[in-house]
Amino acid sequence: MKTVYFDHAATTPVDQRVLEAMTPYLTEHFGNPNSAHQIGNNAKVAVEEARETIAEAIGAEPAEIIFTSGGTESDNTAIKGVVNATGKTEVITSPLEHHAVLHSAEALKRKGIKPVYAEPDAKGIIRAENVADAITENTAMVSLMHVNNEIGTINPLSEIAEVCKEHGIPFHSDTVQSIGKIPVDVDTLGLDFLSMSGHKIYGPKGIGVLYMRHGTPWLPWMHGGSQERRRRGGTLNVPGIIGLAKALELSLTDMEEHTRHFKKLRKQLIRGLDETFGDNYCINGDPEQGVPHILNLAFTGTEGGLDGEMLLLNLDVEGICVSNGSACTSGTVEPSHVLNNIGLDTEVANSSIRISMGKDNTPADIDYLIEKLELVVNRMAGTAKV
Ligand SMILES: Cc1ncc(COP(=O)(O)O)c(C=O)c1O
Incomplete structure (x- = not known):
C-alpha cells in the first residue's frame, strides 16, 4: 500500500542537495571550527560562509546570527535572555504560540515574571491593537509567532513591530513555520529576535538559528566555550549548519x-x-x-x-x-x-x-x-x- x-x-525529509552539501562535513572536513589547525580552519571557513548566507537571506548581519540546536532552543534563548537582561517583569505573548514559547514564558513565573497573553481574534490572528493594550511599563519583550504551526495563519508582524518600537520594547518572533515559505526580512518585519529551525525546510534536525539585532538587551544562558562570540557555548554542529544554510538557500530560490x-x-x-x-x-x-x-x-x-x-x-x-x-x-x-x-x-x-x-x-x-x-x-x- x-x-x-x-x-x-x-x-x-532532508533534500538530496542538502545532504550532498553536508556529507563532506561529516567525513572529510570533520574539524572543530575552534581548532587552530587547517582541518579546523576548513570547517570554520564553511561555517562563516553559511552564516553569511543565512544572514543575507533574512536581511541581517552575519554577527547577528547565533547557531542553536533548533527552534525550541532559539525561542528559549531569546525569551530568557531578554528577561534576564532587562530585569522587567512581564512578557507579552499569545495563547496560540508553540510550546517552546509558551512554556518558556510560563517557566519564568518561578522568577516572578508574569506572562501576559495578547488576545487572538476568532481566526487566530493577533492584532497590533491587542498587543498595544497589553503593554505596560513592566513589559520586558513581546514574543509572537509569524505563521501558526497548527492553523497556518499569518500574524501582521510589521504592524506589531511598530507598536513595540514606539514603546522601545524588544520584539521576538518564532518564524519556524514561515521561513522559506513566505518572505522573512528582519527590517521589513521589524524584528529584534527571530527563531528558525532546519528540519522544517528540508534541512537536518537538531540545528537552528537565533537572529539577535545588535544592541538589543540580552544575556546568554548557555555557558561553555567561547563559541558564537560567547553567546552560546558548545562545539558547533558543522554539518547541520551547512545543511541549514543550503536548505534555506534552496527554499528561497524555489x-x-x-x-x-x-x-x-x-x-x-x-x-x-x-x-x-x-x-x-x-x-x-x-x-x-x-x-x-x-x-x-x-x-x-x-x-x-x-x-x-x-x-x-x-x-x-x-x-x-x-x-x-x-x-x-x-x-x-x-x-x-x-x-x-x-x-x-x-x-x-x-x-x-x-x-x-x-x-x-x-x-x-x-x-x-x-x-x-x-x-x-x-x-x-x-x-x-x-
Ligand atoms: C512554530 C514552531 N516553533 C518551534 C518549533 C520547535 O522547533 P524544533 O523542533 O527545531 O525545536 C516548532 C516545531 O514543531 C514549531 O512548529
Missing part, C-alpha cells in the same frame, strides 16, 4: 514556484472536500490570511464530532500521514491549545486534523487523500453518510 505524507509542518504549487493543490483539496463532505466539514483558522500549504480541518457532520486522534490513526492505517494538533504534543490527550483558544467548540477542536503539504506532494496525492478521508470519515461516522 502506498503511503503519502501530509505532515510537513511537523518535519520534512519559494514562488512552491507557493504556486501549494495554491493549486489547496484548491484541488478544497474542491474535493466540498464535493465529498459538503457542509459537514469546516476549515479552522483564516483561509484568507494563511499559508497555502497548511489546512486545519474539522469534520462536523456527526453528533458529538469525530475523534481526531482516531481519525489520524485510521488514516495512518490507510497510508495517509497527517497530524492532529501539533506533533510536539501528540502523545498527550489534551485538545489543541490553539484550537481551544480561537474559540472552537471542544467537539470541533477534537475532531480536527492538520494537513500540511510539501513540495513533492502531487495532485494524485490529493486525490488519494480525499479518497481515504471519505472512506475513513464515513466509516467512523457509522453507516450514515456524513
